[in-house]
Amino acid sequence: MQITAAVTHSVKGRFCVEEIEIDSPRGDEVLVRMSAVGLCHSDVLAAEGVLPVTLPVVLGHEGAGIVESVGPDVKNLKKGDSVVMTFNFCGECATCKKGEPCYCLNFLQLNYSPVRADGSHTLCGCRGGAGISGSFFGQSSFASYAIGNARNVVKVASDVDLTLLGPLGCGIQTGAGSVMRSLKAEAGSSIVVFGGGSVGLSAVMGAVIQGCSTIILVEPMEARRKLGLELGATHVIDPKADDVVTKVKEIAVQGVQYAVDTSGAIPALQAALLCLCMRGTLALVGVPSNMEAAISVNVIAALSSGLTIKSVIEGDSEPGVYIPELVELYKAGRFPIDKLTTKYPFAAINEAVEDQKQGKCVKAVLVF
Ligand SMILES: NC(=O)c1ccc[n+]([C@@H]2O[C@H](COP(=O)([O-])OP(=O)(O)OC[C@H]3O[C@@H](n4cnc5c(N)ncnc54)[C@H](O)[C@@H]3O)[C@@H](O)[C@H]2O)c1
Ligand SMILES: [Zn+2]
Numbered sequence: 276m277q278i279t280a281a282v283t284h285s286v287k288g289r290f291c292v293e294e295i296e297i298d299s300p301r302g303d304e305v306l307v308r309m310s311a312v313g314l315c316h317s318d319v320l321a322a323e324g325v326l327p328v329t330l331p332v333v334l335g336h337e338g339a340g341i342v343e344s345v346g347p348d349v350k351n352l353k354k355g356d357s358v359v360m361t362f363n364f365c366g367e368c369a370t371c372k373k374g375e376p377c378y379c380l381n382f383l384q385l386n387y388s389p390v391r392a393d394g395s396h397t398l399c400g401c402r403g404g405a406g407i408s409g410s411f412f413g414q415s416s417f418a419s420y421a422i423g424n425a426r427n428v429v430k431v432a433s434d435v436d437l438t439l440l441g442p443l444g445c446g447i448q449t450g451a452g453s454v455m456r457s458l459k460a461e462a463g464s465s466i467v468v469f470g471g472g473s474v475g476l477s478a479v480m481g482a483v484i485q486g487c488s489t490i491i492l493v494e495p496m497e498a499r500r501k502l503g504l505e506l507g508a509t510h511v512i513d514p515k516a517d518d519v520v521t522k523v524k525e526i527a528v529q530g531v532q533y534a535v536d537t538s539g540a541i542p543a544l545q546a547a548l549l550c551l552c553m554r555g556t557l558a559l560v561g562v563p564s565n566m567e568a569a570i571s572v573n574v575i576a577a578l579s580s581g582l583t584i585k586s587v588i589e590g591d592s593e594p595g596v597y598i599p600e601l602v603e604l605y606k607a608g609r610f611p612i613d614k615l616t617t618k619y620p621f622a623a624i625n626e627a628v629e630d631q632k633q634g635k636c637v638k639a640v641l642v643f
């Protein structure tokens with residue numbers, strides 16, 4: 276079938292909107308007609324060659340839409356269902372069986388492989404053209420139709436604006452889940468979030484839902500600090516204007532119990548460690564812009580304060596459970612994702628990337 280897709284041909288980060296072809300869904304696959312797809316920072320990293328992809332590729336991994344058709348082995352979804360597409364996982368390895376699909380032992384292969392497990396392409400150029408990498412995060416949803424599977428396509432309520440829901444599949448579940456599921460921050464606890472993009476602001480919303488009483492957002496962009504306050508941050512800090520550790524210790528004298536880094540910036544990570552109180556935990560979420568990025572930890576200081584550093588993929592989500600839960604929180608007015616979202620027509624994808632990079636929008640959503 277012919278579809279419209281944004282194809283990345285080179286690692287210069289440009290997207291070319293063109294006609295290509297998509298295969299029919301096989302086995303446990305699901306063909307989704309896209310309503311909208313969110314733009315995640317990781318798509319940009321992949322388009323710039325920081326994350327490993329095989330060119331040409333269709334990126335995109337925050338798709339939301341309507342099921343068009345399903346393969347013969349799909350029992351849990353049917354044509355017409357409203358769905359959100361999320362990261363891919365096998366469902367069968369030891370960590371998947373423990374209910375931790377974000378750490379699927381086959382995660383890399385399933386989310387970065389250009390082809391299906393049997394080597395066939397889901398996408399190709401028109402009229403029998405060459406294969407195009409089409410299984411990015413088990414979806415490649417920068418396209419009018421995308422192929423996912425029975426596990427990474429999650430049914431959601433049909434009475435919600437679907438064009439808002441795609442980012443629940445990655446950035447938003449990552450930020451909220453880091454606080455709600457991974458840290459499980461207790462009511463009354465204190466937290467500092469570094470970076471106020473869609474992931475960090477979702478962490479702030481997650482902290483509000485958890486009932487944290489001190490929620491500090493560290494973010495250099497003024498508009499994002501302002502939005503953080505609107506979403507429930509109790510304090511904001513501009514790391515360009517102030518010494519972050521000093522400011523945090525003015526707010527929480529002993530330090531905070533939790534720090535979440537969504538900036539991937541080394542100075543932020545080093546500061547985050549120093550903001551923690553006794554038995555504090557730092558969650559690593561942001562992806563640094565180079566593969567060699569590293570932080571240093573003073574071992575004696577860490578030992579004497581009983582620190583924990585944990586890394587968090589996709590908010591430790593179990594997508595089939597957590598994404599519908601977040602949709603319900605949105606419907607109840609407790610998780611205002613609409614405040615993060617700016618809609619663009621799909622054809623304006625390059626403009627959306629530029630705007631998001633420059634902070635003119637927090638979460639661009641490309642609407643079909
Ligand atoms: N771990 C995961 O599973 C996962 C999933 C999705 C996204 N990510 C990553 O999370 C990160 C955040 O994603 P996003 O979409 O919110 O990106 P974003 O670029 O919109 O947000 C990052 C924010 O960090 C701010 N920042 C930069 N330097 C800072 C500093 N020194 N201190 C505090 N803030 C600083 C920027 O101004 C920006 O607002 C990205 O690196 C993305 O790749 C990780
Ligand atoms: Zn697995």
Ligand SMILES: [Zn+2]
Pocket residue numbers: 315316317318336445446
């Ligand atoms: Zn992502």
